[in-house]
Amino acid sequence: KAGVTQTPRYLIKTRGQQVTLSCSPISGHRSVSWYQQTPGQGLQFLFEYFSETQRNKGNFPGRFSGRQFSNSRSEMNVSTLELGDSALYLCASRSGTGVIQYFGPGTRLLVL
Amino acid sequence: AQTVTQSQPEMSVQEAETVTLSCTYDTSENNYYLFWYKQPPSRQMILVIRQEAYKQQNATENRFSVNFQKAAKSFSLKISDSQLGDTAMYFCAFNLFNTGNQFYFGTGTSLTVIP
Numbered sequence: 001k002a003g004v005t006q007t008p009r010y011l012i013k014t015r016g017q018q019v020t021l022s023c024s025p026i027s028g029h030r031s032v033s034w035y036q037q038t039p040g041q042g043l044q045f046l047f048e049y050f051s052e053t054q055r056n057k058g059n060f061p062g063r064f065s066g067r068q069f070s071n072s073r074s075e076m077n078v079s080t081l082e083l084g085d086s087a088l089y090l091c092a093s094r095s096g097t098g099v100i101q102y103f104g105p106g107t108r109l110l111v112l
Numbered sequence: 113a114q115t116v117t118q119s120q121p122e123m124s125v126q127e128a129e130t131v132t133l134s135c136t137y138d139t140s141e142n143n144y145y146l147f148w149y150k151q152p153p154s155r156q157m158i159l160v161i162r163q164e165a166y167k168q169q170n171a172t173e174n175r176f177s178v179n180f181q182k183a184a185k186s187f188s189l190k191i192s193d194s195q196l197g198d199t200a201m202y203f204c205a206f207n208l209f210n211t212g213n214q215f216y217f218g219t220g221t222s223l224t225v226i227p
Contacts, residue, residue, distance in 0.1 A: 033215065042118075042219035043203065056214045090157065092215075099145050099207060101215060103157035 001027055004093050004104035012110045018079040021107045025072050025093030031055070032074040033101065034066060037088040049074055050096065078109075086111045114139045116204055118218035125194045126226050132179075133189040133221045135204030143209040146180065148189045151220075152200040160202070163187065194225045 005024045013019050025032050033056075034046040045058035049068035068074045072093075078085055088108050092101035115138045125131035137146070148160040163171045163180050170178050175192045187206075191198055204218040 035217075040219065043205075043217040045214060045216070048214065088155065092157075100147075100159055100162065102159075103149075105154075105156050 004091060004102055006089075006091050006104040006107050008107060009105065010108045010110075012112065013081050014112050015081055015083060017081050018077065019081060019109060021076045021078075021089055021091075021109075023074045023076070023091030023093075023104060025074070025091075026102055028095060029093035029098075029102070030072050030096050031094045031098075032068055032072065033092045033094075034074070034076050035090045035092065036060075037090055037106070038086075043090065046076065081111045083111050085109065114141075114206070114208070114216045116206060116216050116218035118202075118204055118221050120221045121219070122222045122224075124224045124226055125191075127194055127196060129194055130190060130192045131194055131223065133191075133202050133204075133223065135187045135189070135218060137185050137187065137204070137206050137216070137218075139185075139206065139208065141208050145207045145209075146178075146187045147205045147207070147215075148176070148178070148187075149203045149205060149217075150198075150200045151203065152197075157203070161189070191223075196225050196227060199223060199225045 007022045031050045033048040035043040048056040052068045063079045066076045088106045090106045091104045117136045144165045146163040150160045151157045161173045177190045179188045201220045203220045
């Protein structure tokens with residue numbers, strides 16, 4: 001099976017712009033979670049989607065949003081980008097009842 | 113609140129030696145899984161080992177083993193016969209059974225294996 005894929009791998013934006021990141025889970029996995037990773041902060045949980053519904057949400061402002069499509073692919077959107085949004089954004093998938101998350105390679109976002 | 117603490121931001125070990133990475137967590141729940149994930153410099157996060165909280169026996173996976181102390185809420189990772197490929201960031205995490213399966217991660221320990 002192919003692993004979790006994320007596009008794009010690298011992205012440079014300027015403050016005030018918006019960005020959309022994409023994640024394709026492992027085939028058959030219906031749960032997709034998003035994390036923000038910054039040095040010293042570890043992985044901060046953004047949200048989890050399961051069967052097109054948001055199941056969990058972390059403590060991030062409303063500028064961060066997501067959605068999941070019927071094929072389980074997920075997108076994450078960040079509006080009105082701030083310098084502090086520069087980070088590695090990781091996506092992870094798992095099956096509906098699975099306990100192990102499988103991570104993608106991440107999207108490195110740089111906000112200038 | 114659920115928290116995970118990794119008190120060692122950086123560690124190093126000589127090749128072929130043994131190293132232990134510490135992790136403590138806090139939860140009032142009783143049923144959960146614990147994990148150690150590894151993130152090599154290439155950035156792909158992979159699972160190293162997992163432990164079910166209801167199991168008393170410590171999990172092992174080849175050179176990797178854990179010391180799970182449920183009462184102390186401690187979950188350390190021991191790497192035996194360290195190899196250069198073990199150089200990575202290691203994250204401790206746990207996942208609750210009953211609250212939507214959200215994962216909680218620590219801030220990571222950067223391990224360098226010295227030749």
